[in-house]
Amino acid sequence: MAPLIKVEDLKQTVGKQIILNSLSFQISSGECLGLFGTRGVGKTTLLHILAGVNRFKSGRVEILGYDIEKNGAYKKQMGLITQKPSLFKDLQAYENLDFIAALKGADQHNIADLVQRFVLHDILREPVNKLDAGVYQRLSMACALLNEPQILIADDLINDIDPFSQSIIRRELNSFLISGGTCIWGFSRIEFCRCTSRVGWLEKGTLAFYTPQEAQAKWDRRWHHIAQQNEQQDGEDYA
Amino acid sequence: MPSKMSSKMVKTMLRQCLAIARREILLIWRDKDLRYILLLGPLVGLLLFYGIYSRQVLVEIPTAIVDLDRSQTSQELIKNIGAAENLRITTFAESYKELEDLIAKGTVVTGIVIPENYGRDLSLARQTRLAMIIDGSNMIYATNATSTMLSISRTLGAQAGIKTLIGRGIAPNQAQAAYQSVACSEEAWFNPTLNYAYFVVLALGLNMWQQCCTLVACMTIAGETCAASWCQLKSLGISRLKLFISKSATQIAAFIAAALPVFFLAVMVFKLPLHCSLPLFFLFNLAFAVALHSVGVLASSIARTPVNAARFGMLIALPSFLLSGYTYPLESMPGLLQTAAQALPQTWYFQGLNLLSFKNPDYALMSPNFLAFLLISAVCYATSAIIVAKKT
Incomplete structure (x- = not known):
C-alpha cells in the first residue's frame, strides 16, 4: 500500500540553526504516529510543515500523492489542531464551527454531529477566547474533523487539560482511527505514546522510530541514568 | 456530470x-x-x-477706528465703514499706538486710521491718506478684511473723485461716467455668496x-x-x-x-x-x-x-x-x-x-x-x- 505521507530529506533551519536535519520517513494509512520530543526540539515546526502552514528549506514532502510545495489539494483531506490557540478569536464557538465548515466546504450537518460528540452544546454562544483549555481543545478537534479528514495533525492534543475533555478527545481519536483515519500527534509527555501505534522520537534535528513500548523503555532508561548521575553527584557533594 | x-x-x-x-x-x-x-x-x-x-461667511471682523479728524466727514466715513457687511466696529482708539496694542493683543483684527484734516483735505480736493491696518497672523481674517478694505477704499476714492469733478463744474452724470468708464462686474460663479x-x-x-x-x-x-x-x-x-x-x-x-x-x-x-x-x-x-x-x-x-x-x-x-x-x-x-x-x-x-x-x-x-x-x-x-x- 502506498504511504499516505512521504517525507524525503526534509531540512528546516531558523537562521543558522538546523531544526530538522534531512528527515526521511513515511506514514501509512490508519497509522497513529506519535511525534515525541522535549519542548523546543522542532515538533511544531515539522507538524506545521506537514500541515502546509510553514515552508521548508529543502527536501520533498508528499501527502496523498501531492507534492505539498506545488499543490495544496491535500488540505481538503486534512485537519489541524495547533499547540497554541488558533481558532478565530473574534468569533463565538458555533461561529468558528460554521466558518471553518464553510471554508472547508464541509456538510453543515457535520456541525450538529460534532457538537454532540464533543459535548459542546453549552458553549456554542461563548467567545472562544473565554473557553477553558479543555473545552477549547474539544472545540479545536471538532473544527479539525468538520471535513471528515483522512489525516489529522495534532500538536499537544491533550496536554494539561481536564480529565473529562481528555476522555472525550481520546474516545474521538480512537473512533477516527478505527474509521481509517491517519493521525500524527505531537507531544512532550511520554505517557501519551501508549495511545499511538508508532513513536517518532525527535531529537537534535533527527527522527528515530520506536514502538510505544520501546520509546517508553528508552525514556525510562534515560531517567534512570539521570537519577543515578544525580545520586552520585549528591554523594560527592555530601562527602 | x-x-x-x-x-x-x-x-x-x-x-x-x-x-x-x-x-x-x-x-x-x-x-x-x-x-x-x-x-x-x-x-x-x-x-x-x-x-x-454654520455662519457660512466670515462677518463681523472686529475693527477699531482711530478718528484723528473728528469732523462731520470722518463721522460719515465711520458710518459707511460700520455699514460694511464684513466689518464690525468694536473699539474707538485714541491713537495709532493704542490701535497697535489692540491688534497685538488680538482685541481687533483690523484698524482704520482717519488722519487729521481728512474732512478739510477732501473738501479742498486734496489727496488724503487713510491707513488701513490688518492683522495678517490669521490668514482667513486677513484675506476677508483685505477684500472689504479694498472695496471701501475703492468706493471712497470714487466718491471723492466725483465730488471734485462736480466742484470743478462738470455735470454729476458726466462726473460719475468718468469714474465708471471701466465698469468691473465681479461675479463669483458656482458659489456666488462665497x-x-x-x-x-x-x-x-x-x-x-x-x-x-x-x-x-x-x-x-x-x-x-x-x-x-x-x-x-x-x-x-x-x-x-x-x-x-x-x-x-x-x-x-x-x-x-x-x-x-x-x-x-x-x-x-x-x-x-x-x-x-x-x-x-x-x-x-x-x-x-x-x-x-x-x-x-x-x-x-x-x-x-x-x-x-x-x-x-x-x-x-x-x-x-x-x-x-x-x-x-x-x-x-x-x-x-x-x-x-x-x-x-x-x-x-x-x-x-x-x-x-x-x-x-x-x-x-x-x-x-x-x-x-x-x-x-x-x-x-x-x-x-x-x-x-x-x-x-
Whole structure:
C-alpha cells in the first residue's frame, strides 16, 4: 500500500540553526504516529510543515500523492489542531464551527454531529477566547474533523487539560482511527505514546522510530541514568 | 456530470466568500472602537465642521477706528465703514499706538486710521491718506478684511473723485461716467455668496471618513497574518486571492455604507451643494474607496504588526487632505510635493469632490480622476500581492 505521507530529506533551519536535519520517513494509512520530543526540539515546526502552514528549506514532502510545495489539494483531506490557540478569536464557538465548515466546504450537518460528540452544546454562544483549555481543545478537534479528514495533525492534543475533555478527545481519536483515519500527534509527555501505534522520537534535528513500548523503555532508561548521575553527584557533594 | 461538478464548485466558492464576508462584518461590528470610529467618526466630523462653519461667511471682523479728524466727514466715513457687511466696529482708539496694542493683543483684527484734516483735505480736493491696518497672523481674517478694505477704499476714492469733478463744474452724470468708464462686474460663479460652509464642510467630513477607512484597510493583511488563526487559514487551503477579495469587497462595502449617512446629512439636512448626477457621484466614491483601500492594504502588507500598519496608514491619511490641494493650491507647492500628492488617491478625490459639488461635471471631465484611482489601485494591490507572497 502506498504511504499516505512521504517525507524525503526534509531540512528546516531558523537562521543558522538546523531544526530538522534531512528527515526521511513515511506514514501509512490508519497509522497513529506519535511525534515525541522535549519542548523546543522542532515538533511544531515539522507538524506545521506537514500541515502546509510553514515552508521548508529543502527536501520533498508528499501527502496523498501531492507534492505539498506545488499543490495544496491535500488540505481538503486534512485537519489541524495547533499547540497554541488558533481558532478565530473574534468569533463565538458555533461561529468558528460554521466558518471553518464553510471554508472547508464541509456538510453543515457535520456541525450538529460534532457538537454532540464533543459535548459542546453549552458553549456554542461563548467567545472562544473565554473557553477553558479543555473545552477549547474539544472545540479545536471538532473544527479539525468538520471535513471528515483522512489525516489529522495534532500538536499537544491533550496536554494539561481536564480529565473529562481528555476522555472525550481520546474516545474521538480512537473512533477516527478505527474509521481509517491517519493521525500524527505531537507531544512532550511520554505517557501519551501508549495511545499511538508508532513513536517518532525527535531529537537534535533527527527522527528515530520506536514502538510505544520501546520509546517508553528508552525514556525510562534515560531517567534512570539521570537519577543515578544525580545520586552520585549528591554523594560527592555530601562527602 | 461536469456541469454538476462545476455547479457544486461554484456553490462551495460562494459559500466560502459569504462566510469570509460575514466574518469580516462581525469583525468590524464586534470591535467596538472600530465600529464607532468607522460609523460615528465621519458623522461627528461633519456635525462638528458644520457647527464651526454654520455662519457660512466670515462677518463681523472686529475693527477699531482711530478718528484723528473728528469732523462731520470722518463721522460719515465711520458710518459707511460700520455699514460694511464684513466689518464690525468694536473699539474707538485714541491713537495709532493704542490701535497697535489692540491688534497685538488680538482685541481687533483690523484698524482704520482717519488722519487729521481728512474732512478739510477732501473738501479742498486734496489727496488724503487713510491707513488701513490688518492683522495678517490669521490668514482667513486677513484675506476677508483685505477684500472689504479694498472695496471701501475703492468706493471712497470714487466718491471723492466725483465730488471734485462736480466742484470743478462738470455735470454729476458726466462726473460719475468718468469714474465708471471701466465698469468691473465681479461675479463669483458656482458659489456666488462665497459660502465657506459650501466649500469646506463636506470635504472636511469626508476627510474624517477617509482617515477612518484607511485605519480599517490597514488591518486587511497584518490583522490576519499576525493572528494565530492564520495557521488555520493556511491549513484550510483557502486561496489567498479568494480570502483577500472577499475581505476587501466587504470592507469597501462597509466604507460606502459609512459614507451614506454623511452624504445624506450633508446634502438633505445641511443643504450643502451637490451639483452632479447621483450615479456619477456614487461611482466616484466607490472608485475612491477602492483606491483608498489599496493604499491601506499596501501599508498593511509592509507592516510587521497591525499596530504598525495603523501607524503607516495614519502617516498617509492625516496629511493627505492638506496635500490634496483642496485648501491650498497644488500648483503653489514644490514640484516634489506635487508629485507625491498626485500619487495619493485623496488628491484626486478632493479635487473631484469640488467639481461634483459645484460644477456638475460629466464623465469625461471626471475621467482623469477615475484613471488615477485605477492606476493607484493597480499599483498598490500588485505591490501588496508581491510582498505578501514573499512574506507568507
